[in-house]
Amino acid sequence: xxxxxxxxxxxxxxxxxxxxxxxxxxxxxxxxxxxxxxxxxxxxxxxxxxxxxxxxxxxxxxxxxxxxxxxxxxxxxxxxxxxxxxxxxxxxxxxxxxxxxxxxxxxxxxxxxxxxxxxxxxxxxxxxxxxxxxxxxxxxxxxxxxxxxxxxxxxxxxxxxxxxxxxxxxxxxxxxxxxxxxxxxxxxxxxxxxxxxxxxxxxxxxxxxxxxxxxxxxxxxxxxxxxxxxxxxxxxxxxxxxxxxxxxxxxxxxxxxxxxxxxxxxxxxxxxxx
Amino acid sequence: xxxxxxxxxxxxxxxxxxxxxxxxxxxxxxxxxxxxxxxxxxxxxxxxxxxxxxxxxxxxxxxxxxxxxxxxxxxxxxxxxxxxxxxxxxxxxxxxxxxxxxxxxxxxxxxxxxxxxxxxxxxxxxxxxxxxxxxxxxxxxxxxxxxxxxxxxxxxxxxxxxxxxxxxxxxxxxxxxxxxxxxxxxxxxxxxxxxxxxxxxxxxxxxxxxxxxxxxxxxxxxxxxxxxxxxxxxxxxxxxxxxxxxxxxxxxxxxxxxxxxxxxxxxxx
Numbered sequence: 001x002x003x004x005x006x007x008x009x010x011x012x013x014x015x016x017x018x019x020x021x022x023x024x025x026x027x028x029x030x031x032x033x034x035x036x037x038x039x040x041x042x043x044x045x046x047x048x049x050x051x052x053x054x055x056x057x058x059x060x061x062x063x064x065x066x067x068x069x070x071x072x073x074x075x076x077x078x079x080x081x082x083x084x085x086x087x088x089x090x091x092x093x094x095x096x097x098x099x100x101x102x103x104x105x106x107x108x109x110x111x112x113x114x115x116x117x118x119x120x121x122x123x124x125x126x127x128x129x130x131x132x133x134x135x136x137x138x139x140x141x142x143x144x145x146x147x148x149x150x151x152x153x154x155x156x157x158x159x160x161x162x163x164x165x166x167x168x169x170x171x172x173x174x175x176x177x178x179x180x181x182x183x184x185x186x187x188x189x190x191x192x193x194x195x196x197x198x199x200x201x202x203x204x205x206x207x208x209x210x211x212x213x214x215x216x217x218x219x220x221x222x223x224x225x226x227x228x229x230x231x232x233x234x235x236x237x238x239x240x241x242x243x244x245x246x247x248x249x250x251x252x253x254x255x256x257x258x259x260x261x262x263x264x265x266x267x268x269x270x271x272x273x274x
Numbered sequence: 275x276x277x278x279x280x281x282x283x284x285x286x287x288x289x290x291x292x293x294x295x296x297x298x299x300x301x302x303x304x305x306x307x308x309x310x311x312x313x314x315x316x317x318x319x320x321x322x323x324x325x326x327x328x329x330x331x332x333x334x335x336x337x338x339x340x341x342x343x344x345x346x347x348x349x350x351x352x353x354x355x356x357x358x359x360x361x362x363x364x365x366x367x368x369x370x371x372x373x374x375x376x377x378x379x380x381x382x383x384x385x386x387x388x389x390x391x392x393x394x395x396x397x398x399x400x401x402x403x404x405x406x407x408x409x410x411x412x413x414x415x416x417x418x419x420x421x422x423x424x425x426x427x428x429x430x431x432x433x434x435x436x437x438x439x440x441x442x443x444x445x446x447x448x449x450x451x452x453x454x455x456x457x458x459x460x461x462x463x464x465x466x467x468x469x470x471x472x473x474x475x476x477x478x479x480x481x482x483x484x485x486x487x488x489x490x491x492x493x494x495x496x497x498x499x500x501x502x503x504x505x506x507x508x509x510x511x512x513x514x515x516x517x518x519x520x521x522x523x524x525x526x527x528x529x530x531x532x533x534x535x536x537x538x539x540x541x542x543x
Contacts, residue, residue: 066433068429068432068433086432087432087433087434087435089435091433093429093430093433095426095429095433096426097424097427098424098426099424099426099427099429101445101449102449103448103449103451112431112434113434157430160430160434161433164434164435
């Protein structure tokens, strides 16, 4: 983590490289177990991805980490403090679906979270300008979401999270609703945001290539009830972009991910793994 | 087959076409400025208007909206947010029942609530009867509209540190607003033409009154009284009243369409 960004409270973050620690997490949806005994840590400044078949409980996992849902067992610590029933200061979340507010312009959307912040007007405007620059939407500041493409709207959502200056950014299948080419390019956006802000990124996805391209570490989750089957280190350089997919290692990584996921995905299809 | 469906489609809108044509033919000659600005004349005197009834309908709709809209909208919000709660399921079902209830029954409700105890007909009782009609409709429309708001929008607001109820008000309700406005206008158009529940609540009034505690005139009732009276000039007035009422409902319906259209999202803050 970039030391300049760290304020008083998260002193522990400096001592420990673990921004996020998930320990023996269990979650139930009514009577059905969704997440089973999941433990992992997220290192400061890294991109960590969790990949798994649909319905494996990875969204629930993210909601628990974000403080939007409660775990049944186990604990989640962000910068050394347990996460309660609300989104902790310093954590930003971007969701799968388009969550722009249709009645606000792009810059009003981005400024939305700052309305509550104790911040002078000028400081607010500057933060909004910064965030829009990072996601490349400066020219669309006064447009309404309806006038933008799906990828642009998702960038608005990313910018809306960025203005809050999160130290940990959670991405919940952020490009799930986008087409394949746009997804790769949005991956570039995320990597650029990640480098520019120095934030730690945690994302969940069902897309092999997305995880393989974005993440430093990838956790592979089983079918429901989801638990971690494997953790893959990609070893990518920090200044990577979507052209990384051309590399032979990329193929090796996706192959390793698919080896785990194929069987798990077949289970969700109702077929025995073969 | 296509010919048959085409014919059915034509027949479906035939009543409206006939009504509009007939009303214009019979009523247009009696609709003039006096009709809107003058009080009814005593029997036998020509001319006069229905100013008291037009304003009376306005007052009744206003009272009904003041009572019915907050209840309906917040009830809809509750149903949408507590989708699975047992109370929500019960309220949803009962709202649908209430929606299908004959309006005169709701008049009896308002009569029992506000007329009988005070031994006095009043505009407020009429407004209450109309509100009782409005509430289940607005409740269900609001619920449907709020359900269309993506969950992610709500979660995004929570993730930005908004509290649950502030999210409900400033995100969820705000996003659903155009749809709720449309539903409200349709509800208003529906109650504006109601006669039955008003007969023994608002009662009607031949004089000028806008007081909530006094009996009040209303356009549909006035039309009924005039149409069933044995005087030709009253019949003409009734036709004119019907035409004005139709125009009113038409204007509200067009406004409702307009509100729906702006739902594309190009609204202003």
